[in-house]
Amino acid sequence: MLDFQNFYDWDYMKVHPRYSYHLEDWGSAYSQSGKAGDWPECVDYTVKNIGDWEKLNVLKLREGVLGQILKAVFEIIKGLGNKVPFIMTIFSPLMIANHLCGFIQGTHDLERYMREAPDKLDKGMEIITETFVLFAEELKKIGVDGLFFATKETSDDFTSAEEYQKVAGKYDRRILETVEDLPFTMLHLCGDKIHFESMTKYPITMVHWDSSTGNNPSYAEGRRILGDHLAIGGGPNRHFMAAAEPEVLKKKIKKVMLETEGKHFLLGPACSVLIAETAEEKVWLLRNAPEQYMEY
8 A cells, every 4th residue: 555655656645444344343344356456245234123223342453354454554653654645445324324224236225224223224324433532542542533434325326315314314423523634634525416515514524425426516516505615526437447548538637627617626536546457647647636636
């Protein structure tokens, strides 16, 4: 990770370990293909029935996968040496809950639990939140500059903005309020039909999303809604970056930059980069665009 950071000299560093790091210490199991870019395969998941929510315990941070991640973050920060801001990825409690009950295998049990057993789900959400509040506190002690706080469930494709806030809002806020005194926390709203206005009321520094999904605000629209209250971030999505010819990508990056005139805007991928499928030349185009966009 440090080699990647040092090679491209990014303006900040975000660490995103395997997404299953949130889940494994509660018993979910995954197998890796060994191929770069492949998603891990879920071979077992934790919550198979309503009663399993009450079996979750607050995790011990110095043990298991979470302990490994904290050690890795410590070593990365030491190697980075305060050259640029450093943020660490945490998923929203509802996103973690969704994966704990098998979302990656195609189940939709979380939606059923939300309707049929909200009290049981709430107990599980409390345990998840307490664990990652403690995790965020440890990250602060280690020296992170903020969080990359991501959620995929804040979308009309999953639930309404009102229901999301009822089920998950207070838990999101508890984690974000833990790091509210840090200078750089980015909220990533993943997917289409995002709940833009309700989510941007959170205690965050900036909001990041994909404007090319079809139903999300453009970056210009996002700036009009937010004014200068929050910085915004985004750029070309990962599939476009991997497939587009360099000149086409260059035009897309220019369009994104000009939407906000580059003000209060952090250019990057709209979600992630498919490094195994994306030519180095195109990653450099993204990296150098802030200095060059007015020229092209």
